[in-house]
Amino acid sequence: MTTSKTYRKIIHVDMDAFFASVEQRDHPALRGKPIAVGHAGARGVVATASYEARKFGVHSAMPSSKARELCPQLIFVHSRMRHYQAVSRQVREIFERYTDIIEPVSIDEAYLDVTVNKIGASTGLEIAKLIKQNICEELGLIASAGVSYNKFLAKIASDYRKPDGLCVIHPDQAIEFIDRLPIESFWGIGPATAKRLHALGIQTAPQLREMSLARLTELFGKAGLTYYNFVRGIDDREVTTYRERKSVGCEETFSQDIRGKAIEQALESVIEELVRRVNKQNFKGKRLTLKVRFPDFTTLTRSSSGQEYLDNIKNVTQAAAKLLDNVTVPDTGIRLLGLSVSKTEQEIRENTLSQQMRLFD
Numbered sequence: 001m002t003t004s005k006t007y008r009k010i011i012h013v014d015m016d017a018f019f020a021s022v023e024q025r026d027h028p029a030l031r032g033k034p035i036a037v038g039h040a041g042a043r044g045v046v047a048t049a050s051y052e053a054r055k056f057g058v059h060s061a062m063p064s065s066k067a068r069e070l071c072p073q074l075i076f077v078h079s080r081m082r083h084y085q086a087v088s089r090q091v092r093e094i095f096e097r098y099t100d101i102i103e104p105v106s107i108d109e110a111y112l113d114v115t116v117n118k119i120g121a122s123t124g125l126e127i128a129k130l131i132k133q134n135i136c137e138e139l140g141l142i143a144s145a146g147v148s149y150n151k152f153l154a155k156i157a158s159d160y161r162k163p164d165g166l167c168v169i170h171p172d173q174a175i176e177f178i179d180r181l182p183i184e185s186f187w188g189i190g191p192a193t194a195k196r197l198h199a200l201g202i203q204t205a206p207q208l209r210e211m212s213l214a215r216l217t218e219l220f221g222k223a224g225l226t227y228y229n230f231v232r233g234i235d236d237r238e239v240t241t242y243r244e245r246k247s248v249g250c251e252e253t254f255s256q257d258i259r260g261k262a263i264e265q266a267l268e269s270v271i272e273e274l275v276r277r278v279n280k281q282n283f284k285g286k287r288l289t290l291k292v293r294f295p296d297f298t299t300l301t302r303s304s305s306g307q308e309y310l311d312n313i314k315n316v317t318q319a320a321a322k323l324l325d326n327v328t329v330p331d332t333g334i335r336l337l338g339l340s341v342s343k344t345e346q347e348i349r350e351n352t353l354s355q356q357m358r359l360f361d
Contacts, residue, residue, distance in 0.1 A: 251338025
């Protein structure tokens with residue numbers, strides 16, 4: 001007698017144009033119109049754009065000035081982050097009707113493991129439909145959902161038919177589905193990695209699958225194993241209900257490009273805010289990353305790790321000054337300056353080991 005393999009039931013839920021949709025829900029006059037949540041000034045950036053605005057090419061992280069060029073009738077709305085967080089909690093309460101195994105990815109998306117669920121549903125599709133219906137009827141918002149047997153495919157499925165999408169990728173259909181995707185659709189393959197793969201003649205999933213694990217690891221390190229598995233529909237990551245904070249950061253976009261002494265003064269201000277946040281979160285990390293954006297929106301980062309925790313003005317200032325010395329600032333100056341403290345890989349490993357040992361105490 002043969003037995004069929006039992007697969008996990010994973011759902012990825014993504015709120016469609018979340019901030020913009022909340023504003024259109026709360027302000028009926030905005031419905032059906034192209035809107036952008038963000039600052040409309042010359043130095044502003046779009047946080048989220050409604051789907052009406054996206055038809056013109058407006059998207060998140062776009063300079064507001066560029067967004068206005070693409071869509072002259074664009075309506076800017078100021079962000080209300082606390083309100084969006086409150087709505088996000090309402091969405092979370094809906095998830096909890098079906099499972100407690102919930103992994104928030106951001107304020108507007110999450111993974112759910114519904115293999116064993118609170119309503120005894122036999123399929124993830126049934127629960128995904130109910131969640132979408134609950135969100136629509138109770139909160140007046142639209143969500144897209146993807147269902148599959150692992151996180152990678154559930155995420156791809158949720159993106160597949162946006163907005164208001166619902167897609168299921170069955171284990172028997174996974175490879176066929178993956179083979180229709182450009183490599184840019186794979187988690188972890190951003191523009192830089194895609195460019196490297198294109199230079200190697202790799203544009204599609206079947207072409208990527210032809211590369212050996214040894215070659216992918218040689219080219220991309222640990223990420224090579226991830227690409228090797230994903231293109232075969234393999235992803236063993238669990239839906240984790242606890243996500244350890246791995247970094248704390250802050251940044252400032254200046255109303256005018258800054259130069260010379262103004263950069264040093266701005267850095268001091270960012271350092272003070274970073275240290276305040278680090279201590280408020282009781283966060284411990286030894287890696288500092290500097291982020292600099294120039295007027296042409298070119299962005300670069302510099303990082304370093306030391307032996308001391310970066311939780312006081314002195315340590316952060318010393319590390320940040322060295323990083324800034326390695327940045328060549330153009331005559332046009334700097335548009336944005338940011339700093340973040342994160343854990344080194346060794347710290348993460350030590351913390352993981354400590355958690356595992358506590359299980360046996």
